Amino acid sequence: VRAVKLVIAIVRPERANHVLEALYRAEVRGLSMTRVQGHGGEIDRVETYRGTTVKMELSEKVRFEIGVSDHFVEPTVNAIVEGARTGEVGDGKIFVLPVDQVIRIRTGELDTAAVTPVESA
Amino acid sequence: VIATIDTGDTAWMLTATALVLLMTPALGLFYAGLVRSKNTLNTFMMSIAALGAVGITWAFVAYSLAFSGDGAFIGNLDNAFLHNVGLATARGLTIPDLLFMAYQATFCIITAALISGAVVERMRFLPFMLFMVLWACLVYAPMAHWVWGNGWLAQDGTLDWAGGVPVEMASGFSAFAAAIVVGARKDFGRQAVLPHNSVYVLTGAGLLWFGWFGFNGGSGLNASGATLSFTNTLLAPAATLVVWIVFDYVIGGKATAIGAATAIIVGCVLITPAAGYISPMSAILLGAIGAIPSYLFIQKRPGTRLDETLDVLAAHGISGFFGILFIGFFASADWNNISDGLFFGHPGQLWDQAQAVLAAPAYAFVGTFVLLRVLGALMPLRVTEREEGTGLDVAQHGEEAYVQGDGAILISPEAGFAFERVVEQP
Numbered sequence: 001v002r003a004v005k006l007v008i009a010i011v012r013p014e015r016a017n018h019v020l021e022a023l024y025r026a027e028v029r030g031l032s033m034t035r036v037q038g039h040g041g042e043i044d045r046v047e048t049y050r051g052t053t054v055k056m057e058l059s060e061k062v063r064f065e066i067g068v069s070d071h072f073v074e075p076t077v078n079a080i081v082e083g084a085r086t087g088e089v090g091d092g093k094i095f096v097l098p099v100d101q102v103i104r105i106r107t108g109e110l111d112t113a114a115v116t117p118v119e120s121a
Numbered sequence: 122v123i124a125t126i127d128t129g130d131t132a133w134m135l136t137a138t139a140l141v142l143l144m145t146p147a148l149g150l151f152y153a154g155l156v157r158s159k160n161t162l163n164t165f166m167m168s169i170a171a172l173g174a175v176g177i178t179w180a181f182v183a184y185s186l187a188f189s190g191d192g193a194f195i196g197n198l199d200n201a202f203l204h205n206v207g208l209a210t211a212r213g214l215t216i217p218d219l220l221f222m223a224y225q226a227t228f229c230i231i232t233a234a235l236i237s238g239a240v241v242e243r244m245r246f247l248p249f250m251l252f253m254v255l256w257a258c259l260v261y262a263p264m265a266h267w268v269w270g271n272g273w274l275a276q277d278g279t280l281d282w283a284g285g286v287p288v289e290m291a292s293g294f295s296a297f298a299a300a301i302v303v304g305a306r307k308d309f310g311r312q313a314v315l316p317h318n319s320v321y322v323l324t325g326a327g328l329l330w331f332g333w334f335g336f337n338g339g340s341g342l343n344a345s346g347a348t349l350s351f352t353n354t355l356l357a358p359a360a361t362l363v364v365w366i367v368f369d370y371v372i373g374g375k376a377t378a379i380g381a382a383t384a385i386i387v388g389c390v391l392i393t394p395a396a397g398y399i400s401p402m403s404a405i406l407l408g409a410i411g412a413i414p415s416y417l418f419i420q421k422r423p424g425t426r427l428d429e430t431l432d433v434l435a436a437h438g439i440s441g442f443f444g445i446l447f448i449g450f451f452a453s454a455d456w457n458n459i460s461d462g463l464f465f466g467h468p469g470q471l472w473d474q475a476q477a478v479l480a481a482p483a484y485a486f487v488g489t490f491v492l493l494r495v496l497g498a499l500m501p502l503r504v505t506e507r508e509e510g511t512g513l514d515v516a517q518h519g520e521e522a523y524v525q526g527d528g529a530i531l532i533s534p535e536a537g538f539a540f541e542r543v544v545e546q547p
Contacts, residue, residue, distance in 0.1 A: 047519045049524075055530045086510075
Protein backbone atom coordinates (compact mmCIF):
# COMPACT_ATOMS: atom_id res chain seq x y z
CA VAL A 1 0.00 0.00 0.00
CA ARG A 2 1.35 3.39 -0.89
CA ALA A 3 0.60 5.17 2.33
CA VAL A 4 2.94 8.15 1.78
CA LYS A 5 2.72 11.27 -0.36
CA LEU A 6 5.18 13.99 -1.18
CA VAL A 7 3.73 17.50 -0.93
CA ILE A 8 5.62 20.13 -2.91
CA ALA A 9 4.53 23.72 -2.39
CA ILE A 10 5.89 26.80 -4.12
CA VAL A 11 5.02 30.00 -2.26
CA ARG A 12 5.96 33.66 -1.97
CA PRO A 13 9.11 34.20 0.08
CA GLU A 14 7.37 36.78 2.26
CA ARG A 15 4.72 34.16 3.13
CA ALA A 16 7.24 31.43 3.95
CA ASN A 17 7.23 32.21 7.66
CA HIS A 18 3.45 32.17 7.77
CA VAL A 19 3.46 28.78 6.06
CA LEU A 20 5.98 27.45 8.58
CA GLU A 21 3.83 28.71 11.43
CA ALA A 22 0.67 27.15 9.97
CA LEU A 23 2.46 23.83 9.40
CA TYR A 24 3.73 23.90 12.94
CA ARG A 25 0.21 24.45 14.25
CA ALA A 26 -0.98 21.55 12.08
CA GLU A 27 1.71 19.44 13.70
CA VAL A 28 3.55 18.82 10.45
CA ARG A 29 7.13 18.52 11.61
CA GLY A 30 9.38 17.07 8.90
CA LEU A 31 10.04 19.35 5.96
CA SER A 32 12.70 21.01 3.87
CA MET A 33 12.65 24.34 2.07
CA THR A 34 14.68 25.85 -0.75
CA ARG A 35 14.82 29.30 -2.31
CA VAL A 36 13.99 28.99 -5.98
CA GLN A 37 13.33 31.24 -8.97
CA GLY A 38 9.97 30.82 -10.60
CA HIS A 39 7.20 32.29 -12.65
CA GLY A 40 3.52 31.75 -12.10
CA GLY A 41 1.82 34.25 -14.39
CA GLU A 42 2.21 37.30 -12.18
CA ILE A 43 3.02 40.69 -13.68
CA ASP A 44 6.70 40.99 -14.57
CA ARG A 45 8.82 43.44 -12.65
CA VAL A 46 10.63 46.03 -14.71
CA GLU A 47 14.05 47.01 -13.39
CA THR A 48 16.58 49.48 -14.72
CA TYR A 49 20.33 49.39 -14.19
CA ARG A 50 21.93 52.46 -15.73
CA GLY A 51 20.75 52.38 -19.36
CA THR A 52 19.65 48.77 -19.25
CA THR A 53 15.99 48.12 -18.64
CA VAL A 54 14.95 44.54 -18.15
CA LYS A 55 11.81 42.60 -17.53
CA MET A 56 12.35 40.15 -14.70
CA GLU A 57 10.44 37.03 -15.69
CA LEU A 58 11.46 35.04 -12.65
CA SER A 59 10.60 35.90 -9.08
CA GLU A 60 11.99 34.65 -5.83
CA LYS A 61 9.90 31.79 -4.52
CA VAL A 62 10.25 29.33 -1.70
CA ARG A 63 9.74 25.63 -2.34
CA PHE A 64 8.66 23.33 0.46
CA GLU A 65 9.03 19.57 0.26
CA ILE A 66 7.13 17.59 2.84
CA GLY A 67 6.75 13.82 3.04
CA VAL A 68 3.51 12.86 4.84
CA SER A 69 1.29 9.87 5.51
CA ASP A 70 -1.93 9.79 3.48
CA HIS A 71 -4.17 10.98 6.26
CA PHE A 72 -1.87 13.96 6.83
CA VAL A 73 -2.10 15.25 3.25
CA GLU A 74 -5.22 17.30 3.80
CA PRO A 75 -4.12 19.09 6.99
CA THR A 76 -0.76 19.80 5.35
CA VAL A 77 -2.33 21.28 2.22
CA ASN A 78 -4.77 23.32 4.28
CA ALA A 79 -1.98 24.72 6.40
CA ILE A 80 0.04 25.72 3.35
CA VAL A 81 -2.95 27.42 1.73
CA GLU A 82 -3.74 29.25 4.95
CA GLY A 83 -0.18 30.50 5.32
CA ALA A 84 0.59 31.29 1.68
CA ARG A 85 -2.60 32.81 0.32
CA THR A 86 -2.79 36.55 -0.37
CA GLY A 87 -5.39 36.42 -3.15
CA GLU A 88 -3.07 38.02 -5.72
CA VAL A 89 -1.65 36.29 -8.79
CA GLY A 90 1.63 34.65 -7.84
CA ASP A 91 0.58 32.97 -4.61
CA GLY A 92 2.02 29.67 -5.84
CA LYS A 93 1.05 26.02 -6.28
CA ILE A 94 0.83 22.85 -4.27
CA PHE A 95 1.60 19.49 -5.86
CA VAL A 96 0.76 16.20 -4.17
CA LEU A 97 2.79 13.30 -5.55
CA PRO A 98 2.71 9.56 -4.93
CA VAL A 99 5.87 8.17 -3.39
CA ASP A 100 7.32 4.70 -4.06
CA GLN A 101 9.21 4.39 -0.86
CA VAL A 102 10.47 6.47 2.04
CA ILE A 103 13.40 5.32 4.15
CA ARG A 104 14.52 6.93 7.38
CA ILE A 105 18.30 6.82 7.14
CA ARG A 106 19.01 6.55 10.85
CA THR A 107 16.78 3.53 11.57
CA GLY A 108 15.95 2.01 8.21
CA GLU A 109 12.22 2.46 8.94
CA LEU A 110 10.03 2.52 5.83
CA ASP A 111 7.13 4.60 4.52
CA THR A 112 4.60 5.70 7.14
CA ALA A 113 6.96 4.90 9.99
CA ALA A 114 9.69 6.90 8.29
CA VAL A 115 7.59 10.07 8.01
CA THR A 116 6.06 9.87 11.48
CA PRO A 117 7.90 12.26 13.76
CA VAL A 118 9.94 10.75 16.53
CA GLU A 119 8.27 11.21 19.90
CA SER A 120 10.54 13.52 21.78
CA ALA A 121 11.91 11.87 24.89
CA VAL B 122 41.13 91.19 15.07
CA ILE B 123 41.17 89.84 11.52
CA ALA B 124 42.66 86.35 11.60
CA THR B 125 44.72 85.17 8.69
CA ILE B 126 44.51 81.83 6.98
CA ASP B 127 46.70 79.15 8.52
CA THR B 128 47.84 76.48 6.09
CA GLY B 129 48.01 73.73 8.70
CA ASP B 130 44.52 74.44 10.00
CA THR B 131 43.16 74.64 6.46
CA ALA B 132 44.83 71.38 5.40
CA TRP B 133 43.38 69.56 8.39
CA MET B 134 39.90 70.97 7.90
CA LEU B 135 39.90 70.00 4.21
CA THR B 136 40.81 66.48 5.31
CA ALA B 137 38.29 66.44 8.15
CA THR B 138 35.51 67.52 5.75
CA ALA B 139 36.23 64.54 3.51
CA LEU B 140 36.38 62.23 6.55
CA VAL B 141 32.96 63.33 7.76
CA LEU B 142 31.48 63.04 4.27
CA LEU B 143 32.55 59.38 4.21
CA MET B 144 30.46 58.78 7.32
CA THR B 145 27.20 59.09 5.38
CA PRO B 146 27.81 56.21 2.93
CA ALA B 147 29.30 54.33 5.89
CA LEU B 148 26.03 54.86 7.73
CA GLY B 149 24.17 53.62 4.66
CA LEU B 150 26.23 50.43 4.74
CA PHE B 151 25.72 50.02 8.48
CA TYR B 152 21.95 50.45 8.14
CA ALA B 153 21.75 48.29 4.99
CA GLY B 154 23.27 45.35 6.82
CA LEU B 155 20.73 45.68 9.62
CA VAL B 156 17.65 45.36 7.40
CA ARG B 157 16.29 42.43 5.38
CA SER B 158 17.90 41.79 1.99
CA LYS B 159 14.82 42.98 0.09
CA ASN B 160 15.26 46.46 1.58
CA THR B 161 19.03 46.79 1.24
CA LEU B 162 19.12 49.39 -1.53
CA ASN B 163 16.26 51.50 -0.20
CA THR B 164 17.90 51.70 3.18
CA PHE B 165 21.28 52.57 1.67
CA MET B 166 19.68 55.10 -0.68
CA MET B 167 18.11 57.06 2.15
CA SER B 168 21.64 57.94 3.27
CA ILE B 169 22.96 58.47 -0.25
CA ALA B 170 20.05 60.80 -1.04
CA ALA B 171 21.00 62.96 1.94
CA LEU B 172 24.38 63.66 0.31
CA GLY B 173 22.55 65.33 -2.55
CA ALA B 174 19.36 66.78 -1.14
CA VAL B 175 20.66 67.95 2.20
CA GLY B 176 23.98 69.10 0.76
CA ILE B 177 22.21 71.49 -1.63
CA THR B 178 19.69 72.57 1.01
CA TRP B 179 22.60 73.45 3.26
CA ALA B 180 24.27 75.64 0.66
CA PHE B 181 20.99 77.34 -0.32
CA VAL B 182 19.34 78.03 3.02
CA ALA B 183 20.18 75.90 6.02
CA TYR B 184 23.78 77.06 6.46
CA SER B 185 22.62 80.65 6.70
CA LEU B 186 19.83 79.80 9.14
CA ALA B 187 22.38 78.07 11.37
CA PHE B 188 25.39 80.33 11.16
CA SER B 189 24.36 83.81 10.03
CA GLY B 190 22.98 86.37 12.46
CA ASP B 191 22.79 86.60 16.23
CA GLY B 192 19.20 85.59 16.97
CA ALA B 193 18.75 83.53 20.13
CA PHE B 194 16.72 80.87 18.37
CA ILE B 195 17.63 80.87 14.68
CA GLY B 196 19.94 82.71 12.29
CA ASN B 197 18.92 84.78 9.28
CA LEU B 198 19.15 84.54 5.51
CA ASP B 199 22.14 86.85 4.98
CA ASN B 200 24.31 83.95 3.78
CA ALA B 201 21.56 82.23 1.79
CA PHE B 202 22.77 80.84 -1.53
CA LEU B 203 26.29 81.31 -0.17
CA HIS B 204 26.02 85.08 -0.40
CA ASN B 205 29.22 86.56 1.06
CA VAL B 206 30.64 83.13 1.84
CA GLY B 207 34.10 83.32 0.33
CA LEU B 208 37.71 82.34 0.54
CA ALA B 209 38.63 84.85 3.23
CA THR B 210 38.54 84.01 6.91
CA ALA B 211 35.56 84.85 9.08
CA ARG B 212 34.30 84.26 12.64
CA GLY B 213 37.84 84.64 13.99
CA LEU B 214 38.81 81.32 12.40
CA THR B 215 42.00 80.62 10.49
CA ILE B 216 40.36 78.74 7.62
CA PRO B 217 38.40 80.05 4.63
CA ASP B 218 34.73 80.74 5.40
CA LEU B 219 33.73 78.55 2.44
CA LEU B 220 35.57 75.60 3.98
CA PHE B 221 33.73 76.17 7.27
CA MET B 222 30.46 76.01 5.30
CA ALA B 223 31.50 72.76 3.57
CA TYR B 224 32.63 71.15 6.82
CA GLN B 225 29.36 72.01 8.55
CA ALA B 226 27.41 70.73 5.53
CA THR B 227 28.73 67.22 6.11
CA PHE B 228 27.30 67.32 9.66
CA CYS B 229 23.83 68.29 8.53
CA ILE B 230 23.91 65.59 5.82
CA ILE B 231 24.71 62.69 8.13
CA THR B 232 22.34 63.90 10.84
CA ALA B 233 19.37 63.92 8.47
CA ALA B 234 20.39 60.50 7.14
CA LEU B 235 20.55 59.10 10.67
CA ILE B 236 16.79 59.53 11.12
CA SER B 237 16.14 57.06 8.29
CA GLY B 238 17.00 54.30 10.76
CA ALA B 239 13.63 54.84 12.44
CA VAL B 240 11.52 54.42 9.31
CA VAL B 241 13.33 51.95 7.05
CA GLU B 242 11.50 49.01 5.48
CA ARG B 243 8.20 50.89 5.10
CA MET B 244 8.57 54.63 4.42
CA ARG B 245 8.37 55.85 0.83
CA PHE B 246 11.54 57.31 -0.59
CA LEU B 247 10.19 60.61 -1.94
CA PRO B 248 8.52 61.82 1.28
CA PHE B 249 11.67 60.89 3.18
CA MET B 250 13.76 63.06 0.86
CA LEU B 251 11.34 65.96 1.28
CA PHE B 252 11.37 65.40 5.02
CA MET B 253 15.17 65.60 5.15
CA VAL B 254 15.19 68.88 3.21
CA LEU B 255 12.62 70.50 5.51
CA TRP B 256 14.13 68.97 8.63
CA ALA B 257 17.56 70.41 7.78
CA CYS B 258 16.06 73.90 7.68
CA LEU B 259 13.54 73.71 10.50
CA VAL B 260 15.10 71.39 13.06
CA TYR B 261 18.82 70.99 12.41
CA ALA B 262 19.61 74.60 11.52
CA PRO B 263 18.04 76.15 14.64
CA MET B 264 19.60 73.57 16.93
CA ALA B 265 23.03 74.08 15.37
CA HIS B 266 22.46 77.80 15.81
CA TRP B 267 21.70 77.35 19.51
CA VAL B 268 25.10 75.83 20.29
CA TRP B 269 27.43 76.93 17.47
CA GLY B 270 25.85 80.01 15.91
CA ASN B 271 25.91 82.11 19.09
CA GLY B 272 22.33 81.14 19.92
CA TRP B 273 20.80 80.94 23.38
CA LEU B 274 22.62 77.82 24.57
CA ALA B 275 26.01 79.15 23.46
CA GLN B 276 25.30 82.44 25.22
CA ASP B 277 24.36 80.61 28.40
CA GLY B 278 27.65 78.74 28.30
CA THR B 279 26.48 75.28 27.23
CA LEU B 280 29.41 73.28 25.88
CA ASP B 281 28.78 71.06 22.86
CA TRP B 282 31.95 70.08 21.03
CA ALA B 283 30.75 68.25 17.93
CA GLY B 284 26.99 68.01 18.17
CA GLY B 285 25.40 66.41 21.22
CA VAL B 286 22.52 68.84 20.63
CA PRO B 287 22.07 69.32 16.85
CA VAL B 288 23.42 65.93 15.76
CA GLU B 289 22.91 63.24 18.38
CA MET B 290 19.91 64.35 20.41
CA ALA B 291 18.32 65.95 17.33
CA SER B 292 18.54 62.77 15.26
CA GLY B 293 17.70 60.43 18.14
CA PHE B 294 14.58 62.19 19.34
CA SER B 295 13.50 62.96 15.78
CA ALA B 296 13.80 59.24 15.08
CA PHE B 297 11.55 58.61 18.08
CA ALA B 298 8.89 60.93 16.67
CA ALA B 299 9.29 59.58 13.12
CA ALA B 300 8.79 56.01 14.28
CA ILE B 301 5.53 57.03 15.97
CA VAL B 302 4.15 59.04 13.04
CA VAL B 303 5.11 56.55 10.33
CA GLY B 304 4.10 53.55 12.43
CA ALA B 305 5.48 50.06 12.84
CA ARG B 306 6.34 47.70 10.02
CA LYS B 307 3.59 45.18 9.32
CA ASP B 308 5.84 42.31 10.41
CA PHE B 309 7.05 44.04 13.58
CA GLY B 310 6.32 41.95 16.65
CA ARG B 311 4.67 39.27 14.47
CA GLN B 312 7.70 37.55 13.07
CA ALA B 313 11.43 37.62 13.57
CA VAL B 314 12.98 40.34 11.42
CA LEU B 315 16.73 39.82 11.35
CA PRO B 316 19.75 41.73 10.03
CA HIS B 317 20.69 40.27 6.65
CA ASN B 318 24.42 41.00 6.59
CA SER B 319 26.37 41.48 9.78
CA VAL B 320 29.58 42.02 7.83
CA TYR B 321 28.11 45.21 6.33
CA VAL B 322 27.19 46.28 9.84
CA LEU B 323 30.72 45.81 11.16
CA THR B 324 32.33 47.40 8.10
CA GLY B 325 29.95 50.35 8.29
CA ALA B 326 30.66 50.83 11.98
CA GLY B 327 34.40 50.71 11.34
CA LEU B 328 34.17 53.31 8.58
CA LEU B 329 31.96 55.51 10.77
CA TRP B 330 34.56 55.43 13.53
CA PHE B 331 37.25 56.34 10.99
CA GLY B 332 35.19 59.27 9.76
CA TRP B 333 34.44 60.33 13.32
CA PHE B 334 38.08 61.38 13.73
CA GLY B 335 37.21 64.17 11.31
CA PHE B 336 33.89 64.80 13.02
CA ASN B 337 35.32 65.30 16.49
CA GLY B 338 38.91 66.07 15.53
CA GLY B 339 37.76 68.80 13.17
CA SER B 340 35.21 70.43 15.45
CA GLY B 341 37.84 72.67 17.03
CA LEU B 342 38.16 74.10 13.51
CA ASN B 343 41.95 74.06 13.68
CA ALA B 344 44.80 71.56 13.63
CA SER B 345 46.83 72.69 16.62
CA GLY B 346 43.97 72.08 19.07
CA ALA B 347 42.72 68.85 17.50
CA THR B 348 44.82 66.36 19.44
CA LEU B 349 42.61 66.03 22.52
CA SER B 350 39.32 65.54 20.68
CA PHE B 351 41.03 63.25 18.16
CA THR B 352 42.55 61.04 20.85
CA ASN B 353 39.36 60.98 22.90
CA THR B 354 37.62 59.66 19.76
CA LEU B 355 40.01 56.73 19.92
CA LEU B 356 39.63 56.09 23.64
CA ALA B 357 35.94 56.48 24.46
CA PRO B 358 34.56 54.06 21.84
CA ALA B 359 37.29 51.58 22.79
CA ALA B 360 35.98 51.66 26.36
CA THR B 361 32.38 51.31 25.20
CA LEU B 362 33.35 48.33 23.06
CA VAL B 363 34.97 46.55 26.00
CA VAL B 364 32.04 47.22 28.33
CA TRP B 365 29.54 46.13 25.69
CA ILE B 366 31.33 42.84 25.11
CA VAL B 367 31.46 42.20 28.86
CA PHE B 368 27.71 42.92 29.12
CA ASP B 369 27.06 40.56 26.21
CA TYR B 370 28.96 37.83 28.03
CA VAL B 371 27.25 38.44 31.34
CA ILE B 372 23.71 38.84 30.01
CA GLY B 373 23.59 36.68 26.89
CA GLY B 374 26.60 34.41 27.37
CA LYS B 375 28.15 35.32 24.00
CA ALA B 376 29.91 38.35 22.54
CA THR B 377 27.86 39.40 19.51
CA ALA B 378 29.15 41.08 16.35
CA ILE B 379 26.14 43.35 15.93
CA GLY B 380 26.53 44.30 19.58
CA ALA B 381 30.17 45.24 18.94
CA ALA B 382 29.20 47.36 15.92
CA THR B 383 26.52 49.08 18.00
CA ALA B 384 29.05 49.70 20.77
CA ILE B 385 31.37 51.51 18.34
CA ILE B 386 28.56 53.86 17.33
CA VAL B 387 27.43 54.43 20.92
CA GLY B 388 31.00 55.17 22.04
CA CYS B 389 31.56 57.64 19.21
CA VAL B 390 28.26 59.36 20.02
CA LEU B 391 29.07 59.57 23.72
CA ILE B 392 32.35 61.34 23.11
CA THR B 393 30.98 63.64 20.38
CA PRO B 394 29.74 66.46 22.64
CA ALA B 395 32.58 66.09 25.13
CA ALA B 396 35.61 65.32 22.92
CA GLY B 397 37.42 68.63 23.32
CA TYR B 398 36.39 69.34 26.92
CA ILE B 399 37.39 66.37 29.05
CA SER B 400 40.64 64.58 29.86
CA PRO B 401 41.55 61.33 28.11
CA MET B 402 40.90 59.33 31.29
CA SER B 403 37.50 61.00 31.65
CA ALA B 404 36.80 60.02 28.03
CA ILE B 405 37.47 56.38 28.89
CA LEU B 406 35.13 56.67 31.87
CA LEU B 407 32.46 58.30 29.70
CA GLY B 408 32.74 55.55 27.10
CA ALA B 409 32.49 52.89 29.77
CA ILE B 410 29.58 54.08 31.92
CA GLY B 411 27.77 55.72 29.02
CA ALA B 412 27.37 52.28 27.45
CA ILE B 413 24.95 51.23 30.18
CA PRO B 414 21.81 53.28 29.36
CA SER B 415 22.03 52.50 25.62
CA TYR B 416 22.69 48.84 26.25
CA LEU B 417 19.68 48.49 28.51
CA PHE B 418 17.44 50.48 26.17
CA ILE B 419 18.43 48.36 23.16
CA GLN B 420 17.68 45.18 25.14
CA LYS B 421 14.19 46.34 26.07
CA ARG B 422 13.02 48.36 23.05
CA PRO B 423 12.16 45.48 20.65
CA GLY B 424 9.76 44.10 23.27
CA THR B 425 7.76 47.33 23.21
CA ARG B 426 5.34 48.50 20.55
CA LEU B 427 7.80 51.15 19.35
CA ASP B 428 9.25 50.08 16.01
CA GLU B 429 12.12 52.56 16.09
CA THR B 430 13.70 50.09 13.77
CA LEU B 431 17.46 50.59 13.95
CA ASP B 432 17.58 52.10 17.46
CA VAL B 433 18.59 55.64 16.57
CA LEU B 434 17.05 56.85 19.82
CA ALA B 435 19.14 54.48 21.93
CA ALA B 436 22.40 54.89 20.03
CA HIS B 437 22.21 58.63 19.36
CA GLY B 438 19.49 60.28 21.44
CA ILE B 439 20.25 58.65 24.75
CA SER B 440 24.03 58.60 24.30
CA GLY B 441 24.03 62.23 23.16
CA PHE B 442 21.96 63.14 26.22
CA PHE B 443 24.44 61.30 28.45
CA GLY B 444 27.50 62.84 26.78
CA ILE B 445 26.18 66.40 27.10
CA LEU B 446 25.41 65.91 30.79
CA PHE B 447 28.78 64.27 31.43
CA ILE B 448 30.50 67.51 30.40
CA GLY B 449 28.73 69.22 33.30
CA PHE B 450 30.53 66.91 35.71
CA PHE B 451 33.88 66.23 34.08
CA ALA B 452 34.79 69.30 31.97
CA SER B 453 38.36 70.23 32.81
CA ALA B 454 39.76 73.71 32.20
CA ASP B 455 43.24 72.21 32.40
CA TRP B 456 42.42 70.49 29.12
CA ASN B 457 39.93 72.81 27.43
CA ASN B 458 40.99 76.28 28.69
CA ILE B 459 37.30 77.25 28.88
CA SER B 460 35.45 75.78 31.82
CA ASP B 461 35.45 73.22 34.60
CA GLY B 462 32.60 70.88 35.45
CA LEU B 463 31.03 70.08 38.82
CA PHE B 464 33.80 67.72 39.91
CA PHE B 465 36.44 70.35 39.21
CA GLY B 466 34.73 73.10 41.17
CA HIS B 467 32.24 74.70 38.76
CA PRO B 468 28.73 73.35 39.41
CA GLY B 469 27.16 76.03 37.18
CA GLN B 470 28.39 74.13 34.13
CA LEU B 471 26.04 71.29 35.00
CA TRP B 472 23.06 73.64 34.80
CA ASP B 473 24.23 74.94 31.42
CA GLN B 474 24.39 71.35 30.19
CA ALA B 475 21.05 70.46 31.77
CA GLN B 476 19.29 73.18 29.77
CA ALA B 477 20.50 71.52 26.59
CA VAL B 478 19.24 68.06 27.53
CA LEU B 479 15.83 69.52 28.38
CA ALA B 480 15.43 71.68 25.29
CA ALA B 481 17.01 69.57 22.55
CA PRO B 482 14.92 66.40 22.88
CA ALA B 483 11.71 68.41 23.21
CA TYR B 484 12.36 70.58 20.16
CA ALA B 485 13.57 67.70 17.98
CA PHE B 486 10.63 65.48 18.92
CA VAL B 487 7.94 68.10 18.44
CA GLY B 488 9.51 69.57 15.30
CA THR B 489 9.77 66.21 13.59
CA PHE B 490 6.34 65.08 14.76
CA VAL B 491 4.65 68.15 13.29
CA LEU B 492 6.72 68.08 10.10
CA LEU B 493 5.89 64.46 9.35
CA ARG B 494 2.22 64.95 10.20
CA VAL B 495 2.03 67.81 7.71
CA LEU B 496 3.86 65.82 5.04
CA GLY B 497 1.63 62.85 5.80
CA ALA B 498 -1.44 64.99 5.16
CA LEU B 499 -0.10 65.87 1.72
CA MET B 500 1.07 62.44 0.57
CA PRO B 501 1.21 58.86 1.81
CA LEU B 502 4.30 58.31 3.94
CA ARG B 503 4.24 54.53 3.65
CA VAL B 504 4.37 52.02 0.83
CA THR B 505 1.40 49.68 0.47
CA GLU B 506 1.33 46.55 2.57
CA ARG B 507 1.97 44.48 -0.54
CA GLU B 508 5.04 46.52 -1.46
CA GLU B 509 6.25 46.14 2.09
CA GLY B 510 5.97 42.40 1.56
CA THR B 511 7.91 42.32 -1.71
CA GLY B 512 10.46 44.78 -0.41
CA LEU B 513 11.17 48.44 -1.07
CA ASP B 514 14.11 47.82 -3.39
CA VAL B 515 11.90 46.66 -6.24
CA ALA B 516 8.87 48.74 -5.23
CA GLN B 517 10.66 52.08 -4.78
CA HIS B 518 13.77 51.83 -6.92
CA GLY B 519 13.16 49.12 -9.54
CA GLU B 520 16.41 47.44 -8.58
CA GLU B 521 17.57 44.61 -6.38
CA ALA B 522 20.70 44.45 -4.27
CA TYR B 523 21.38 40.83 -5.09
CA VAL B 524 20.29 40.40 -8.70
CA GLN B 525 20.09 36.86 -10.00
CA GLY B 526 19.86 37.92 -13.62
CA ASP B 527 18.09 34.68 -14.48
CA GLY B 528 15.03 35.34 -16.58
CA ALA B 529 15.93 38.98 -17.19
CA ILE B 530 14.82 40.03 -20.64
CA LEU B 531 16.22 43.14 -22.24
CA ILE B 532 13.40 45.48 -23.18
CA SER B 533 15.05 48.78 -24.00
CA PRO B 534 18.73 48.71 -24.80
CA GLU B 535 20.24 52.18 -25.00
CA ALA B 536 19.94 53.74 -28.43
CA GLY B 537 23.22 53.67 -30.27
CA PHE B 538 24.19 50.20 -29.14
CA ALA B 539 23.86 47.47 -31.69
CA PHE B 540 21.84 45.12 -29.56
CA GLU B 541 19.21 42.97 -31.14
CA ARG B 542 15.92 44.30 -29.96
CA VAL B 543 13.62 41.86 -28.34
CA VAL B 544 10.29 42.13 -30.10
CA GLU B 545 7.09 40.81 -28.61
CA GLN B 546 5.71 38.02 -30.78
CA PRO B 547 2.20 38.76 -32.02
